[in-house]
Amino acid sequence: MLMGNFLKNRKSIRDYKKKKLDNKVMEDVKVLFEEILEEANNKYLDFILFEDGDKIYNSLKGIGGYAGVMVESPHYIGIRLKEVNEESIIKASYFTEKLMGNLSNLNLGSCWLGIKNVDKDIRANVLGEENKNIAYLVAFGYPKAKNPFINESSSSRLGVDEIVFKEELGKPIDIIELENRGLDDLFYYVRFAPSSFNRQPWRFILEKDKVLLLLAYSEEKEINLMDAGIIMYYFEELAKTIGINNRWELIQQEDIVDGDIKYKYIGEFSL
Ligand SMILES: Cc1cc2nc3c(=O)[nH]c(=O)nc-3n(C[C@H](O)[C@H](O)[C@H](O)COP(=O)(O)O)c2cc1C
The missing domain is CATH 3.40.109.10 (NADH Oxidase)
Known part of the structure; x- marks a missing residue:
């Protein structure tokens, strides 16, 4: 890949x-x-x-x-x-x-x-x-040459289980199901997308025939829609590598509220 x-x-x-x-x-x-x-x-x-x-x-x-x-x-x-x-x-x-x-x-x-x-x-x-x-x-x-003797640190990433859910937010998805549906690599790699303050606000809900994208935000961690376009770009590119040539469609739906955290619906992607 x-x-x-x-x-x-x-x-x-x-x-x-x-x-x-x-x-x-x-x-x-x-x-x-x-x-x-x-x-x-x-x-x-x-x-x-x-x-x-x-x-x-x-x-x-x-x-x-x-x-x-x-x-x-x-x-x-x-x-x-x-x-x-x-x-x-x-x-x-x-x-x-x-x-x-x-x-x-x-x-x-x-x-x-x-x-x-x-x-x-x-x-x-x-x-x-x-x-x-x-x-x-x-x-x-031009990037400065790296010192080969120093191990470069890289920014951490959330686990697939923290950003991908089955049918509703918070409901865990089985990795075996992701594997069976051929989506395990896609969700593994897409997490390496950049995001502002490395907040990784993307949340995916996997349904039978589509994926929904939402962005998590709160009063302290404001929403940044730039994070949405970036993840949509990489998602589409990774999907192409497994033969799915679809595009995200933007959607408008009322936010999901969970205590201090809100989730804004961004788009849906047909599988
Ligand atoms: C919309 C957006 C704004 C960003 N703004 C800054 C910034 O002002 N200063 C900065 O040093 N990095 C900025 N970044 C870079 C992120 O901090 C970085 O992508 C993230 O921490 C992940 O690290 P990585 O890109 O090395 O994987 C921004 C990234 C995005 C997507």
């Missing part, structure tokens, strides 16, 4: 060489933008390339990223929504994650970076007036 291995090894890269991208590689990146935006029918989002990474880093350090920990990279991509609605947010993260996978095929590292909490005037100053609503950047560039 090539996609599975890719996902298992996929890591956010936070250490970059200072070196700018070679012109040829930058051209390849721009072609990727076009191809992916075309696939999105030029709806939902635009990729805005910021070649001068120093300017972005110096202006956003201390205020962008988790608690102001800005990732320093030679270039950044702004994810600019064409419209702010749930579908656009989900599709934007779906296509951005696809882009990040393609960047890694060019041997480039990347990392999502949240800048939603940066004052809009500052964002307008740094990114340009037309980009002041950009809430996410992707840092990218």
